[in-house]
Each structure stands twice: as structure tokens, then as C-alpha cells.
Amino acid sequence: MKVIRYDQLQEQLFYERLNNGLDVYILPKKEFNKAYATFTTKYGSVDNCFTPYGKTTMKQVPDGIAHFLEHKLFEKEDGDVFQTFSKQGASANAFTSFTRTAYLFSSTTNVEKNLETLLDFVQEPYFTEQTVEKEKGIIAQEIRMYDDNPDWRLYFGAIESMYHNHPVKIDIAGTVESISHITKDLLYECYETFYHPSNMLLFVTGPVDPLTTLEQIRANQTKKTFRSPTEIERFQYEEPPHVARKKHVIEMNVQTPKCLVGIKAKHVYAKREEKLKHECAMGLLLDHLFGKSSPHYERLYQQGLIDETFMVDYTEESDFGFGLIGGDTSQPDQLAEEIQRILVQFSDIDEEQVERMKRKKIGSFLRSLNSLEYIANQFTRYAFDEMSLFDVVRTLQSLTSDDIKAVARECFMAEQFAVCQVVPKR
Amino acid sequence: MFREEVKTIGGLRLHVIPTKKYKTNTLVLKMKAPLCEQDVTMRALVPYVLQNATERHPSMKALRTYLDELYGATLQVDLAKKGENHIITIRMDVANEKFLGDTSPLLRKALTLFSDMLFRPLTEQGGFSVTIVEQEKRALKQKIQSLFDDKMRYAQHRLIEEMYKGSPYALDVHGKLNDIDTIDAKRLYKHYEHMLKHDEIDLYIVGDVMLADVEHDVAERFSLEARPLRSTETTTLTKRTNVQEVIEKQDVKQGKLHLGYRTNTTYNDPDYDALQVWNGIFGGFAHSKLFMNVREKASLAYYAASRIESHQGMMMVMAGIEPSNYERALEIIHAQEEAMRNGQFSDQEIIQTKAVIRNQLLETVDTARGMIEVSYHNVIATRQRPLNEWLEGIEKVTREDVVRVGKKIELDTIYFLTEKEGEKK
Structure with a gap:
């Protein structure tokens, strides 16, 4: 077991990679009532084409299957895990x-039992044709x-406008049509490929004792048998650097x-x-501008082009990254123009x-560290891309105005921008 | 659990909740007044105007730049109704310097800014800044209109509007679209002065601080005259002879089914705990009857839940369904009501529900916002009830209590937002 100390933040992180390949992280937070644990697989909506475990050729699966599988894992032979x-x-x-x-899960009592339930239900799939069919009605309503x-x-x-081929442009839940093709065998195939412990991360935080918790997890995993880990082959989509379409109106x-x-x-x-630096620099620059x-925010607000729903966000994950700027507006065309003009005309930021x-x-x-949910979810996101959430402050501190100008030079040009608008039906 | 130190300083009630859970300190000001038609639109504007600029930071850019300098302190306002009270919340959250290697007293600076915002707003010729007021009037109009675009919120609002027609609770906290243009910067300023004199004002500070650390700083910066406490009476709805059914048609793909019930029980009542358990068994959680029957068994919906408005004596059921499944969904919901009324729930369901409610309350007080909400219930209800008593109360609820409180629950209005005819796929 490894202990990583963050003195300035007054936090300690405990880490171990178990024999089956599972990464376990424990961050004790003894002041809190609740414990919060996430058990995450590096498998999402973008993984729609891959070589299934035991096969030799790539396979395309229906859109929305990762999300469908998530729903179905809660149902067991003897009922619902929620119960x-x-x-x-x-x-x-x-x-x-x-x-x-x-x-x-989060809980203020029975943390040990709940952790056991979490590990067991995720690692014991139970899919039948009947329960799969039943779920289609529920997810159809989620899509609606x-x-x-x-x-x-x-x-x-x-997002759809920005990407030509990358499956990030496909809705996470799929469509009512695409999920109609999902079968129990397809679910098992996805499960076998992506739910091996070596493709997963367990994060536990709250008023827990790191040593006994780790011991419990180890014991739980030792009881079960897993095949040996294999490299997962995911299809690499060819994605041009520029956007797919300039404007889309719904x-x-x-x-x-x-x-x-x-x-x-x-x-x-x-x-x-480089990835963390790039994400931090872009986030900082967009915040500076919008x-x-x-001054731009103040002007756009005074002109009545934006209101409090106006937002700026930037995310970068595995092999895609995008920023989004906008909100409710009475003048969608004028706002789109203004935002793009501000981006293109950016030239300098002083120290x-x-x-x-x-x-x-x-x-x-610091504020986001008040939330156990944020810590567990974001830590996992960064870890899957081999970065650390706790390196964010150091990376921010290291940024220079040149780093920031560099991301602007790279991305702030017309062929990188896509506009999407929702307008009232005529 | 949490500890709370309370001190009245003139017309301000200061609540300090010391905790080492967080890396920031949270300041929350709540202003409460009776919900009424003639004031609501002005009350919806005032906090948005205040957060724009102060004498010392006379523009949005100046004020927000100062917040950035305070390590990105956040400032937000929002509006709510609790029973027939209109509540304005102004929230500021500032980093605790001990995690920054900085010695600057950030909390004190934030308090100064907070009091500037409240007592020294940017003014001109005996009113607020005209530019700011006009700008916020425009933003408010857009906000009120955008309610229509979020169908779940819209359906909830429409249900309440129909159920409480003619009573203050039917009002939107953001006010009335048609009243906005009658307000000008001077009139609004007069109303703001009135609010400072008459509103019930509570300031919460949550973080690694004690009352003794901040009492003096607060007293120095917040001078409000003492005022008499006002208690708001909630209008009791008269029982309808028939359940009201409202069907509204729009261009939507999913039908939003919302049911409103009179619970005839509020936070002030001794059987409020039993009502919570009733709601929990019926529809509050993922193990509840509504979720299990509407969603899991019949696969009619993705969400099917109930929740109670503690201070209004109202319960709401909501489900998103295929428009053609209206009758079927209603039938299943009614069957669950019937089962509850007949006491058809197991001891296991009672135990499970109590455990989850207890967990929910304890989790709520893991956030600064949650601790404040739990404490503020006692301001609204004028009944002092610390969290441990609340938890004990839940534990003591018996099957008979649940059945008894359920007998008081009456369906009032069914509201269904559904697709326009002829648009069936």
C-alpha cells in the first residue's frame, strides 16, 4: 500500500493495485457523516466498436449499450439491488x-456492508431476455x-456539429431505435470485455479507516476468480481536426x-x-474571456445578449476535447457572432x-474539494487518463501567459468553431 | 450532527455553524417576507440588482474582479417559497486561507463585501442605478419566460397554479411578467428600504470559525433595527368535492403527469415525521411503491416519485410517461395510494424507509447548504427542533402513525401536460 500526502491540502490518499489489477484509492475524511464510494469501469458511450473478449475481430455494438448495461446491472435474480x-x-x-x-453509494451507517454490496453487484451480472425487454420501455422514457x-x-x-466521426457525438442513451437491438448476449459480451477489474477503479472516501477498508476489499476480491487481464482493443476513429458543420439550428x-x-x-x-496543462490553460483562458x-461578459450582459444561464466549460478526455460557451439569449445569431469574434480577436493576456x-x-x-462526490468522480476521470486530480493546483501554478497564448493560437480560428441554436418553432 | 451558535444583533439573527469539513467558508443571508402579489416582482428584482455593484465596486466587472482576487469567492442569489413565505437567499463562499499559504483574512473581506452589497449598493438620485435596474428587468423577463421551456418545472408550476388558484402559494417566486414594466429604479429602491426594515433576516456562517471569532465583525458591518417577528399563516385549501383534472396540450414527446395532494400536515405538526415515512414508502425513494410499480414492474416511466412540501402541507407525485399511457399510469398510482391507505405495506418497508430517511438527513448536513436548510426550517416553522430530535422522531414512528397520517391525505388536482392530437408517431 502506498500513502500519498498532500500537505497544503491536509489530505492523505491511500493506494493499492490488487493482484487482479483493480486500482483501489481511499481518501479518509473523518469529519463527514457519510462515506461515498464509486466503482468505475473505463467504458462509456464512445466505446461502441471494439474487439470483444475472446474474439479476434472488431465489432460495432448498438448506440446506448453502455448506459443500458448500467441500468441492467442493478437487477438480480432475487430482485433489485436498490432494495x-x-x-x-x-x-x-x-x-x-x-x-x-x-x-x-453513499451511506452514514453499514459502510462495510454497502461496500460489499457494491463490489458484488457490479461483479455478478444477471441479464435475461425478459428483463432486457422490460428495460427498453424505461429507457425509452428516459430518452423522451x-x-x-x-x-x-x-x-x-x-457536439454533433463539432465531430465528423468520433462517437462522442452520439447521445449517451442512444435512440429508441438503437436500443431496440440490444440483447442479453450483447450485454454479456460488453460486460466480459470491459468489466474486468484491471479496467476498473474503486474510490472510497468518508469516515473510513483506510487499512481495514483496504483489507476488506482485498478479501472480497480474493474470494472471486477472474480471468487474466487482457489489453482492450478499441476502434480508433479517424477524426479531422476541424469541425463537421459550422451551424445547426434546432x-x-x-x-x-x-x-x-x-x-x-x-x-x-x-x-x-501536457494534457493536464492543456486542459488547465484552456479552462483559464475561457474563464478570463467569458x-x-x-469586460466581454459585462458588455454582453448590458446589451441584453446573455443572462445568468450563460456558461463556459471545457473538457478534455481520452482522445477528444471541446469547449462550450453560451446560454439563453433573445438574439442567438448576434450572440454567436460576438462569441466567435471575441475568440478570434484574442491576442494577449498579461501576467x-x-x-x-x-x-x-x-x-x-479548493471549493470543489468540499464535495466527496466531486473528489471521487473527478479523481477517477483523471486517473483513467493517467493524470491526478491533486496535480491540478501545481499545474495551474506553473502556467505562464505563453502557455495560454499557445492554446489560443491552436484553437481560436473559424474552422474550430461550431454554432448550435435552439429556436422557437415558427 | 452539527452545532449551531445563534445570536441576535439588532434586526439580524446570526447563526454560526463551526465545522472542519470544508476548505472554504460559506456565508448565507436569508430574507423572508410573506408571499404576496404586489411585492413579489420587486422582491425578485432586488437581489439581482444588489449583486451587480456597490458604491465601492461600482460595476459588475469591478465587483467580480474583486471576487476573483479573493481567490475566486463565489456570489449567487436565488429565490424560493417555503409555505407562503418568499425567501431571498444571497450566498457567498470564500476559500479558507489556511489551505492557501496566504495570510490574508479572506472571511473578513468577504463579510465587508457582503455588507457593502446589502447596505451600500450603487445608487443615483435617490434610487438604484437606472442602467442596472433596466438590465435586470430584461433578465427577469427572460427568466420568467424560460420556465415554459423546461417542461418538468413548467408542469410542476402549472399544477401548483391550478391547485392553489387565487392564493399566494400559486405565485411564481420570480414574480409576474406584466408587473415588471411598472417598476422603476426609485420605486424599487423604496421597496428595498422597506425590506431592510421589515424582512426577517438571518445570516449563516459555516466553516472553521466560532461565533466569538466573527460576532464583532458582523455587528460592525450589519446594523439593522430590531423588528417584531411576523408569523405567516398558511391558507388552508378547502376540500374539493371532485378531484380537479387539468389537461394541457403542447408540442411535447413525453407526457408529464403531476398530481397534487393536500396532506393536511406541515412541519409544525407532531405527525410530520409519520408523513415523511408515509411519503418514503409511497414514492420518495428507489425502493418505494411508485418506483417499483410504475417504473420497474410496468416499465411506464423513467422517473415516478413523490415529494412533500414541508411548510405548505402539499404532496406532489410526478412521472414522465408516453402520452397514450395516461390512464394506465393513473390507475397504478391510485392503486399505490389505495394500498397505503389500507396499510398494505410491510414492516420491512417501514424499517427500510426510516433507515433511508435517517441517512438522507445525515447526508444533508454534510454540506454547508444542507446544514443551513435544516436549521432554516426552524426559522420558517417557529418551532425549534434540532436534528437529533428530528432523527429520534422518525425512529419512533409506528405503523399506526403512518396509517393515521395517510388518512388525512387527499388528492386535489391531476395535471397532465401531453402531446397535441394528430401528432402521434
Whole structure:
């Protein structure tokens, strides 16, 4: 077992890679009532083409299957795992993102039992044709809910516009049509490929004793037999650096139009130091340009082009990265133009501005550490890309104005921008 | 559990909740007044105007730049109703310098900014800045209109509007679209002065601090005259002879089914704990009857849940369904109500629900916001009930208590937002 100490943050992280390949991290937080644990596989909606375990050729699976599998893992022969967790006073949940599927619980009592339940239910799949069919109705309603949600449609419309081939452009839940092709055998095939412990990470935080918790996890895993780990072969999509379409307009039953400008990263860094630096630099720059203290924000707000829904966000994962800027607006075309103009015309940021933005970013990083959910989820996200959440402050501190200007030179040009708007139906 | 130190300083009630859980300190100001039609739109504007600028930081850019310098302190405002009270919340969160290797007293600076915002806003000719007020009027209009675009929130709002027609609870906390243009910078400033005199004002500080550390700083910066406490009476709905059914058609793919019930029980009542358990067995959680029957057994919905409004005596059921499944979904929901009324739930369901409620409460107080919400219940309800008593109360609930409180629950209104005819796929 390894102990990593972060003195300034007053945190200690315990780490061990078990014999079966599972990475276990424990961050004790003794002041909290609740413990929070996530058990995550590096498998998300983008993994729709891969070589299944035991096979030799690539296979394309229906869109939305990772998310479907997440739903189905909760059902067992003797009933629903939610029931077990609630008997043990826990609240359980799961989510599927582009690159991850995470199962989690939080509880203030019976932490040991709940941890055991978490490990066991994720590692004991039970899929039948009948339960798979039943789930299709439930997920169809989840998809319909998002169909009526203009913010979701806007978000995916923007991503869809940026990407030619990359499956990040496909809705995580798939479509009512695509999920109709899902069978129990397909679920088992995905499960066998991606749910091996060597492709997973367990993160436990809260008022737990790291040594006994680790001992419990070890014992649980030793009881079970796993095949030896294999390298997972995922299809590498050929993705041009520029956006797929410049503008996309969705007509919906809304009163207020919405507009997002997407910025597609031209280059996604494979090496972890560079990747974290790139993400931090881009995040800092977009905040400098569009955050509430920027002259642009103030002007756009005064002109009535934006309101409090205006947001800026940048994410970079495995082999894709994009920024999104926008919100509700009465003038979607004018806002799209303004945002792109601000990006293209950016030329300089001085050291004083960089320092102020660093302060802001470091302060908000501290704030996010108030949340056990944030720590576990983000730690896992970074770890899957071989980065560490706790390196964020150091990376931020190391940024110079040249680093920031470099990301602007790379991405702030017209062919990297895509506009998506939701407008009222005529 | 958490400890809370309370001190009244003139017209301000200061609550300090010392905890070492967080790396930041949280400041939350709550202003409470009775919900009423003539004030609601002005109350919706005031906090948004205040957070724009102060005398010392006379523009949004200046104020926000200062927040950035305080290591990205955050400042947010929001509006809520609890029973027939309109509540304005202003929230600031600032890093604890001990994790920064910086010695600057960030909490004190944040307190100064907070009091500037409240007592020294940017003014001109006896009113707020006209530019800012006009800008916020426009933003408020957009906000009110955007409610229509979020169908789940819209359906919830419409249900309440229909159920509480003519009573203050039907009002949107953001006010009325048609009233916005009647407000100008001077009139709004007058109303703000009125609020400072008459609102019930609570300031919460949560973080690694004690009352003794901040009492003086707060007293120096927040001078409010003492005021009499106002208690708000909640309008009791008269029982309807027939359940009201409202069907609204729009261009939507999913139908939103919302049911409103009169629980005839509020946070002030001794059987409130039993109501919580009732709601938990019925629809509050993923093990509840609604989730198990509407979703898991019939696969009609992705979400099917119930929740209670503690201070209004209202319960709401919501489910997103295929428009053609309206009758079937209603039938299943009614069957669950019936089962609850007849006491058809196992001891296991009671135990399970109590365990989950207990867990939920303990988890709530792991966040600064949660501790404040739990404490603020006692401000709204005028009944002092520390968390440990609440937890004990839940534990003591018996099957008979649950059945008894359930007998008081009456379905009032069914609201269904559904697709337009002829648009069937």
C-alpha cells in the first residue's frame, strides 16, 4: 500500500493495485457523516466498436449499450439491488458518461456492508431476455425526457456539429431505435470485455479507516476468480481536426432561444503532463474571456445578449476535447457572432491577469474539494487518463501567459468553431 | 450532527455553524417576507440588482474582479417559497486561507463585501442605478419566460397554479411578467428600504470559525433595527368535492403527469415525521411503491416519485410517461395510494424507509447548504427542533402513525401536460 500526502491540502490518499489489477484509492475524511464510494469501469458511450473478449475481430455494438448495461446491472435474480442498499440505509446510483460507467453509494451507517454490496453487484451480472425487454420501455422514457429538454438537445447538437466521426457525438442513451437491438448476449459480451477489474477503479472516501477498508476489499476480491487481464482493443476513429458543420439550428417548443458556440480542440495530447496543462490553460483562458469579471461578459450582459444561464466549460478526455460557451439569449445569431469574434480577436493576456485567474481557479478547486462526490468522480476521470486530480493546483501554478497564448493560437480560428441554436418553432 | 451558535444583533439573527469539513467558508443571508402579489416582482428584482455593484465596486466587472482576487469567492442569489413565505437567499463562499499559504483574512473581506452589497449598493438620485435596474428587468423577463421551456418545472408550476388558484402559494417566486414594466429604479429602491426594515433576516456562517471569532465583525458591518417577528399563516385549501383534472396540450414527446395532494400536515405538526415515512414508502425513494410499480414492474416511466412540501402541507407525485399511457399510469398510482391507505405495506418497508430517511438527513448536513436548510426550517416553522430530535422522531414512528397520517391525505388536482392530437408517431 502506498500513502500519498498532500500537505497544503491536509489530505492523505491511500493506494493499492490488487493482484487482479483493480486500482483501489481511499481518501479518509473523518469529519463527514457519510462515506461515498464509486466503482468505475473505463467504458462509456464512445466505446461502441471494439474487439470483444475472446474474439479476434472488431465489432460495432448498438448506440446506448453502455448506459443500458448500467441500468441492467442493478437487477438480480432475487430482485433489485436498490432494495438491498436501502435496507442497509444507503442511497445508491450510477451514471454513464462518454468514457466511464460508475456505480456508487453513499451511506452514514453499514459502510462495510454497502461496500460489499457494491463490489458484488457490479461483479455478478444477471441479464435475461425478459428483463432486457422490460428495460427498453424505461429507457425509452428516459430518452423522451431528454428529447423534450432544450438544454440537452442544444448540448448534443453542438457536439454533433463539432465531430465528423468520433462517437462522442452520439447521445449517451442512444435512440429508441438503437436500443431496440440490444440483447442479453450483447450485454454479456460488453460486460466480459470491459468489466474486468484491471479496467476498473474503486474510490472510497468518508469516515473510513483506510487499512481495514483496504483489507476488506482485498478479501472480497480474493474470494472471486477472474480471468487474466487482457489489453482492450478499441476502434480508433479517424477524426479531422476541424469541425463537421459550422451551424445547426434546432426548432423546438420553446419561448426563449438558446445558443452555444463549440470550440473543438485541434490536438488532444496523449502525454499526461501536457494534457493536464492543456486542459488547465484552456479552462483559464475561457474563464478570463467569458467569466463574470471579464469586460466581454459585462458588455454582453448590458446589451441584453446573455443572462445568468450563460456558461463556459471545457473538457478534455481520452482522445477528444471541446469547449462550450453560451446560454439563453433573445438574439442567438448576434450572440454567436460576438462569441466567435471575441475568440478570434484574442491576442494577449498579461501576467497580472494570469495571476488573478490562477487565484480564482485555485480557490474554486479548493471549493470543489468540499464535495466527496466531486473528489471521487473527478479523481477517477483523471486517473483513467493517467493524470491526478491533486496535480491540478501545481499545474495551474506553473502556467505562464505563453502557455495560454499557445492554446489560443491552436484553437481560436473559424474552422474550430461550431454554432448550435435552439429556436422557437415558427 | 452539527452545532449551531445563534445570536441576535439588532434586526439580524446570526447563526454560526463551526465545522472542519470544508476548505472554504460559506456565508448565507436569508430574507423572508410573506408571499404576496404586489411585492413579489420587486422582491425578485432586488437581489439581482444588489449583486451587480456597490458604491465601492461600482460595476459588475469591478465587483467580480474583486471576487476573483479573493481567490475566486463565489456570489449567487436565488429565490424560493417555503409555505407562503418568499425567501431571498444571497450566498457567498470564500476559500479558507489556511489551505492557501496566504495570510490574508479572506472571511473578513468577504463579510465587508457582503455588507457593502446589502447596505451600500450603487445608487443615483435617490434610487438604484437606472442602467442596472433596466438590465435586470430584461433578465427577469427572460427568466420568467424560460420556465415554459423546461417542461418538468413548467408542469410542476402549472399544477401548483391550478391547485392553489387565487392564493399566494400559486405565485411564481420570480414574480409576474406584466408587473415588471411598472417598476422603476426609485420605486424599487423604496421597496428595498422597506425590506431592510421589515424582512426577517438571518445570516449563516459555516466553516472553521466560532461565533466569538466573527460576532464583532458582523455587528460592525450589519446594523439593522430590531423588528417584531411576523408569523405567516398558511391558507388552508378547502376540500374539493371532485378531484380537479387539468389537461394541457403542447408540442411535447413525453407526457408529464403531476398530481397534487393536500396532506393536511406541515412541519409544525407532531405527525410530520409519520408523513415523511408515509411519503418514503409511497414514492420518495428507489425502493418505494411508485418506483417499483410504475417504473420497474410496468416499465411506464423513467422517473415516478413523490415529494412533500414541508411548510405548505402539499404532496406532489410526478412521472414522465408516453402520452397514450395516461390512464394506465393513473390507475397504478391510485392503486399505490389505495394500498397505503389500507396499510398494505410491510414492516420491512417501514424499517427500510426510516433507515433511508435517517441517512438522507445525515447526508444533508454534510454540506454547508444542507446544514443551513435544516436549521432554516426552524426559522420558517417557529418551532425549534434540532436534528437529533428530528432523527429520534422518525425512529419512533409506528405503523399506526403512518396509517393515521395517510388518512388525512387527499388528492386535489391531476395535471397532465401531453402531446397535441394528430401528432402521434
